[in-house]
Amino acid sequence: MSSGPAHHRRRRRHLWHRPLVTETGVDELGRPLGVPARDPLLAVRPPGASPTDVLCAGTVFYDLVFTGLDGPPEPGRERWTAGMGSSPGGVANLAVALRRLGLRTSLAACFGEDFYGDYCWDTLAGQEGVDLRLSRRCPGWHSPVTVSLAYDWDRALVTHGHEPPLTSDQLLADRPSARAAVVSLGIEPAGWAQAAAAGGALVLADVGWDPSGAWPDSVLDQLGWCHAFLPNDAEAMLYTRTDSPEAALSHLADRVAVAVVTLGAGGAVAVDQSTGESARVPRVVVDALDPTGAGDVFLAGFTTATLAGWPLVQRLRFAALTAALAVRHFGGSLSAPGWADVDAWWRAARSSDPAGDVDVAAYGFLDDVIPVPGPTETGRGLTRASPTIGYRPPD
Numbered sequence: 001m002s003s004g005p006a007h008h009r010r011r012r013r014h015l016w017h018r019p020l021v022t023e024t025g026v027d028e029l030g031r032p033l034g035v036p037a038r039d040p041l042l043a044v045r046p047p048g049a050s051p052t053d054v055l056c057a058g059t060v061f062y063d064l065v066f067t068g069l070d071g072p073p074e075p076g077r078e079r080w081t082a083g084m085g086s087s088p089g090g091v092a093n094l095a096v097a098l099r100r101l102g103l104r105t106s107l108a109a110c111f112g113e114d115f116y117g118d119y120c121w122d123t124l125a126g127q128e129g130v131d132l133r134l135s136r137r138c139p140g141w142h143s144p145v146t147v148s149l150a151y152d153w154d155r156a157l158v159t160h161g162h163e164p165p166l167t168s169d170q171l172l173a174d175r176p177s178a179r180a181a182v183v184s185l186g187i188e189p190a191g192w193a194q195a196a197a198a199g200g201a202l203v204l205a206d207v208g209w210d211p212s213g214a215w216p217d218s219v220l221d222q223l224g225w226c227h228a229f230l231p232n233d234a235e236a237m238l239y240t241r242t243d244s245p246e247a248a249l250s251h252l253a254d255r256v257a258v259a260v261v262t263l264g265a266g267g268a269v270a271v272d273q274s275t276g277e278s279a280r281v282p283r284v285v286v287d288a289l290d291p292t293g294a295g296d297v298f299l300a301g302f303t304t305a306t307l308a309g310w311p312l313v314q315r316l317r318f319a320a321l322t323a324a325l326a327v328r329h330f331g332g333s334l335s336a337p338g339w340a341d342v343d344a345w346w347r348a349a350r351s352s353d354p355a356g357d358v359d360v361a362a363y364g365f366l367d368d369v370i371p372v373p374g375p376t377e378t379g380r381g382l383t384r385a386s387p388t389i390g391y392r393p394p395d
Helices: 005-016 093-099 115-127 192-199 216-224 233-238 247-252 295-309 313-325 339-351
Strands: 054-057 060-067 083-089 105-108 111-114 134-136 145-151 156-160 180-187 202-207 258-264 268-272 277-281
Touching: 054 093, 060 093, 060 115, 060 156, 083 093, 083 115, 083 145, 093 105, 093 115, 093 295, 111 115, 115 180, 180 192, 192 202, 192 216, 202 216, 202 295, 216 233, 233 247, 233 258, 247 258, 247 268, 258 295, 268 313, 277 313, 295 313, 313 339
Parallel strands: 054 105, 054 180, 060 145, 111 134, 180 202
Antiparallel strands: 060 083, 145 156, 258 268, 268 277
């Protein structure tokens, strides 16, 4: 048997391979072989529509998440944690969340030619069914790594990595048509997302923290080609130079069709200028374990509901619910819920007497929108983050 690199790569994959437990299978190039077991767009997707619902692009990190800390580590001292999880991170948080909600998701990203790159590629393509035809393996570039420390209902991050050898615009030079694109706005406009908007895609955007503290208005100038913008309250106030989330929302609503400001424990507020709707919803109270990736899941939930054509308040409630279901698990991308999780939560909420903090009547729309399981649904649970790569639990 050969002992060359190809042989070793096959062996490494075998160590962490798990049977497919999500909606679809893929081939070795990351191409979906089937359709989602639960398709939220079945009623609105026209015949002959593009096989891609959503495009996304960015950097995939290998995430190592520690949970159960009672505070940050101190110099010269060691802290033991109650839990640990490994999973793909970065833009993978968004791609997995979109895919688990049944959207046909294409991701453009660079993957390192290393053990972590193999793991992230195999998890996204082979386990989760994310289309990686737009992604590339990049020799000579190692995977970026993030360690997330979860404590005090938040997290601190430590990251090492280098700029990917290919930009998102280069990876998406021959992009397919899609119904939507999801992008994180930065100083430099994302040409691929702007082109997708010009081609008819709805662009939903968020924004990251500006470590320079400049919060330039040029970032908000990009909202002219976006359909929706979903910053958190701190980001919204800093970019708009306002002193309240409500004032920031009003400012943003003048620049984009759909403006959403997430409020953490306070829920979310939004205005849809295209329909004249406005809404405020509370958070969904759950026993939170790890907030890593919750913002990406909120964005994925809102994107799903937007493409399905739901009213604004339902879009917000669904996004808040999916984010809440995610923080019950650790591990970033692999904490994202699927439709079976939404269905189980809704059944439990309706049967509770009383239903605790759940406004059951407000979520009654779920009866009409939860997709019926298709013939490809396995009935097995979603894969969650394992403590380490290649961990083999006892039988």
